[in-house]
Amino acid sequence: MGRWDDSLRVNMECLGMYRKMRGKAPDADVARMLNNVGYALQWLSRFGEALVRHEEAKAMYEAVRPLSTTSIATTINNAAVCLDGLGRSEDALPLYEQALRMRRAVFGYMDHPDVAVGINNVAACLNSLQKFDLALPAYQESLRMYQRLYKDVAHPDVARGINNVAACLNADGWVTQAIPMYEDSLRMYRTVYPGDHPEVAAGLINLGFCQWSLQHHEQAVDYFTKGQDMYRRLSPEGHLGSAAAMPRSLLGLASSLTTLGRKAEAAAAYRELMRTTNQRLEDLTALADTGLVTESYGALSRLISDLPESAFRDCYPNIARLRYRLSRTGATTELQELLDRDPAVKELRSSAQTSATLSQNLALFPPAGAAPDEIKRLRDKAKAQASFDLSRYALVVKEKYGKRLRLDPPLLVEVQRKLGASGVLVDIYRRTDRDRPYYVAVVTTSKGAQHFRLLGAEAEIGKEVKSLFGQLERRAFGSPEAALARMDSRIMGPIQDLLVGKNRVFIVPDGILAQVPLAGLIVGKAPSAKVPGGWRYTYRVERMSLSLCPSPLDVAVPADKGSYNPSVLATNIDFDASSLPGKGKVGRVQIALVERGGLASSASWPPLTTGRDELRALGALPAFRGAKVYSGKNATEEALIEVRSPRYLHISSHGFFTPKTDTKGTRYLDILGKTDDSMLRSGIVLAGANRAEELRSANRLDGWLTAAEVAGMRLRGTRLVVLSACSTGLGDFSVGMGVMGLRRAFRTAGARGVVMSMFEVPEASTALLMRKMYAGLARPNASPAEALRAAQVALAKEGYRPYYWSAFLYEGS
Template sequence: MKSGNRLVLTLGVALVVGACLSAPSSAQKIDIAARSSAIAELSRAGKYSQAIPLAQQLLADLEKARGPSDADVAGALNNLAMLYGSQGQDADAEPLYRRSIAILEKLHGLDSSGIAPELNNLAALYQRQQRYAEAEPLFKRALAIREKALGRDHPDLGQSLNNLATNYEKQDRHADSEPLFKRALAIYEKAAGPQHPAVATLLNNLGQVDKVQGRLSEAEPLIKRSLAIREKVLGPNHPDVARSLNNLADLYERQDRLADAEPLYQRALAIRERALGMAHPDAATSANNMAFLYQKEGRTADALPIVERMIAGGNAQPRVALAVLLGAQRQQLMPSEKALDGALNAIQRGTQSSAATAVNKLAVRLAAGNDRLAELVRRDQDLSSEAETLDKAIVAAVSKEPSKRDVAAEQRSRDRLAAIAAERAGLQKTFTSEFPDYAALSNPLPMTAMEIQALLSADEAMVLFAVADKESYVIAITRERFDWKPLPSGAEALSNKVAAFRGGLNVAAASDASAKSGLFDLALANEMYATLLGSVEPLIKDKSSLLVVPEGALTALPFHLLVTEKPAAAIPEKMEGYRDAAWLIKRQAVSVLPSVSSLKSLRAFAHRDQGIKPMTGFGDPVFNPTQENSGGARALTKSASRSVTSAAYTDFWQGAGVDRAKLAQALPALPDTADELNEVAKDLGVSASDIHLGADASETTVKHAPLADYGIIYFATHGLVAGDVKGLAEPSLALSIPKQPSELDDGLLTASEVAQLKLNADWVVLSACNTIAGDRPGAEALSGLARSFFYAGARALLVSHWAVDSEAATRLATSTFQRLKSDPKAGRAQALRQAMLAYLGDTSSPPGDISPRNAYPAFWGPFALIGEGASR
């Protein structure tokens, strides 16, 4: 399901774990078989906390008696992992599943049917963590193994069908999920009878499919039948009974039958608290659902203690917590500041982005200084990143068909992971014994309103957003005051509006002054301002700097292009009309922060070494031999937009070489970027040796350069997002393509390679197209390249929202640096603002232009400043 939906579903998890307990082998001793049976019985009864110590001891005994690579050890690993997962301890479960799979593959081969349960269980873990792309190939491999080994009607095949269908359903892929659920139901009803728990699971899942598509009358009998089977077969207090109760209550709530829903939610909560404990995710889901129902009934006083308990445990859902806390504040059930702090806590725990995590890692390193602690911290972080990459590679390998596996390479990855784990364990001991303050710094708590206010200057305002399915919230904070309001738009509505807003931001739309189709809609820009900021305008409008912490689709919104006053026309009669709009940037400089806590990370610990060089830059890369020493041919592209024609990246390569003709089609030359870099370098007094152009603008140059010696790192080239060039797995910067591509240098500086750079930069300029975008469809827009540069050591980034016009990019970047040089105290955000306003206000037109395109926002407004925008 999408993140905006109620968290009431646990589709298929019961079936996954219930059928995937590994049995002991026939050769095993009777007492071990009995112990395994006892563990399985406790698991079926939902008594996981009693089963775990027994499973731990059984695993230890088997490892001692049989060694670490025995088949029964693999089974014991799987069973213990399953129990951990049932308790919500996925971090403990994941490595056990992987070890179990590795043992079984080594013992029985890559396509053995005995591996399917472990594959299913690991995939189910990824599914719980919303790692659907990683789960899908594992589920598919398990299904293929079972179809081949067992036939199309075996019950275990029904389990695999259910698991894959569940993965589809959680992504709202109803057309893919429903036929698989129905096929699995038919298999189980025939093989196990109509009263089997697996039948109940399938009925529940089909009911969920109907429910989320609005077919409530069709869903109700399915969920009721599922509940009746579970109560009869499993007993009234089993966690699976709570699942059906919860889902039926949600159906009633959707029908506004709140009185019918309440006792079901209450009973589900009681079962989960007793069986699983309050810390379990399912129990937290029930508690949040209970609080939300109370709030809908107008019973804020009943909802409030539940929400406060969830906040204290770090389990509050923002959509629930904010509604209840705002109601409590209005009814004077709690002080305004306490209510806001609770809301900030829920938001910060629930929306920590990968870019924000990277900023915090940077802050930890900076706070550690330049001594031994800083080196150890960086080493630990680098090892963590390497382990994450290896983990993903192993998961990808396990998902493949046997014929496509490289067993030796997989083993090398596992050996390296073991070495990393050992080294990191040693580092943790060093941190504990020698640097006891490090732990507190590396695990920061959510910030309160007072802590945020202390970091804001007198002329700054911060706005942050929490986006939920039906309703969203805006919080505004200045040094003196704060306020927060509900917004009438939910996630889907905001996503649609942002897409429509960005639809007019295309440089090609300004090519014909008489054409209005597809031009930027000023009325929509004003409507979005009113929706997002209108309710807190009195608090923020008089501050010269606005710090924005967006969420969801709002990370793709260029806030500086909001319009603060109703325009005379949605689309002006003449292009000059755009110049007169009340753009937000006319009132305030805008900076974007990846998270609330990143304000502290960037300000409290930011520092710069004395004597650092001003800038190094990379631009005008060579993508094709005909570009070299052929200025006439390259000049033809001089005003080109920095866009990329979609093509398969793999089509460009032929063995160890490259098909330059095809690559040149996708990567047009950018000679303006040389002018851009040279002008900025001249203005900053940068040595010519620090500017790398043409063939010198390569990955090899970047990776060998002493980048930590420069205050500004400047890339003026194409930015490629996953999807811009099909097959590209990571967002990247396009640099000169070598004649012989290698692992060191294949022409694309990927996000993972950026993260390995060592920077000490006040800012990184990515004067390229679309560098703010995410690294996968629907991803947070501040991930990808932004995340990697923050991690590498950048404190601010200048990035672009869309494919920029080269000539405009040159002028905007040069002007920004000129203004920053003449008035360093103004800060980066104000310098960028003044550059944009100067471009917007220029009434001249380039020779041959049929319209004053300077007024059009696609030309003057592509850039955004991410991170620290003030002078520090």
């Protein structure tokens, strides 16, 4: 019948009954029910949860039936299906191949359904990896075996085999050849399943995509509509409507309806698409702390940039909710407090972190002298174990705390109330629905509808950003003023009429615009007796405060109650320290080199010459009275990781960011440039960072505090984190998800706001800026954004050029 939501409930009940009857000992029936639960979860696209059930079944089968190769092969195959569903086809392929080898060992090369399905799954994985020349013959081999097994009988396996050959042809561009095979498959499915069934619905949608590819939009609409209606009838509760096929088909349907001029129907399809997408993402936010949702988040975020302009405008309230969820990292700090009272789940997370560490170590530093095949085997095994441990932890978190950790986005009307008469929200998006990518700003004021303004083509804006940073990288010898004036025209010019009378601007940047030092945007000139020539530039920041927000709805999110714990100050750090205080603590591999940071040509971090002066100056300020100070060799990674919700956290050091595509050739840069973990490629260096290899060999953390580790810190209630360092605001820019680096990491850790820099900054002027900012924070009811703004304006009026103060920005509540 295809009622997988009902199937899941029934199988979960059966699993519970078997566990009561059989106790905790391994049992074949319990293993079988675990597989059944996992299979139902697969159909509901809950692959992370399904993976756990299949891995549990595999371990149980190995305990009770060590010689039952077919049962173990089935669970390995099912685990591969889950990895495939999570977008990790490269990890799934070796498991599919292992399961097929085990089945061939049992059945030889005789025809058998288990062998046929194994061949089919290998082919499907190759197809996902776009290796069509390898996938097609494997699909055809599987289909021929099914046809020999079932001869002329209509059978779902034969129908599935025909469908899969068609899918491979379609994916490789052979649409007209695929259509008759899709039709044959659909006829057979209808013979086997006379009523509604997911396979029939999927077959209708497949034909819809073929007709859409051929621009036969009337036929496409007919197929899409019939398939979607069947999905809805199958699952009134909406579970199947949230499966992968439904959003894709809604997108295809809306596109065809738009082409046919049926605008009202297209708008309705786009609205349902965004509702469905938000629904899917809502189920994932409780798991964000586990690291399992990156692929899903990325796929969903691309919907925003691809929506046609009319749909983008019509769906904006849902898009704002989607962006809020994409920018959130889960209620991580609340989860940490829950885990403090739940040792069992805390232990699961510890196991998951340990497995991730081992997998990352093998990925970056394989055993010396090991053969390539052995290295691959070890890496695959470690990665599979890490996936299982993470999935197991995520499943328990969702089952026990999912409802408490759900994120309920505020409404746009709440944002408007919070803005008041003096505030304005500028929500920027990178859009790809035209021939060339471009940027658009959605402006919200306290009253009325949103305003949509075009900012310009990405290529042109990109040239301006490159020109700006080219001048900034020349340091004091550069002339960035002309570029900053052009950037103001680009970003603020199209919305200038909406900024009149506003002095608080909240900006949600996207793409390359997230790199722009907004404080330095130039709006004109003014007379000044303090500057040679009698005039100076005037800056946007003099007219209004400019605060970055992770999402448009964050403006309405009330801040956590601020901490009154003593502040923490880390400065005057000894990067060459080799003998560090405290006990050793093994952590994740963290070595990286830096782009646009302070790394010397000798690949070592130079000392910050103003460290001692900064320590004395900041220590005398009200914000740091009674503060815990870490300096010299005491400013270790171990010490910083253990801090607990200080009122203010100030770290004066170098920051680093290594792009994934960087190929400068240095060993560590080459290694980390290939890792997918963007939170591992940015961070801050601490005591001993120049002797990282020595520290690692001594079983110590290596002094490179990555964003990944920052995200696990305990900073809930910390009023402000200040990173008085170079390039701490950099990271990977993911459409709709914000900057994947220290910005996101400190927000995940619970900090209410972060001050960070976008480029390398001079030490002396930075120290002066920090003193002025903290002095401003001492005033009653002062906000961090306003304190930073006042400090920057003061330096600008004293004649300091933008290079000396505009790098710093504030992001937070």
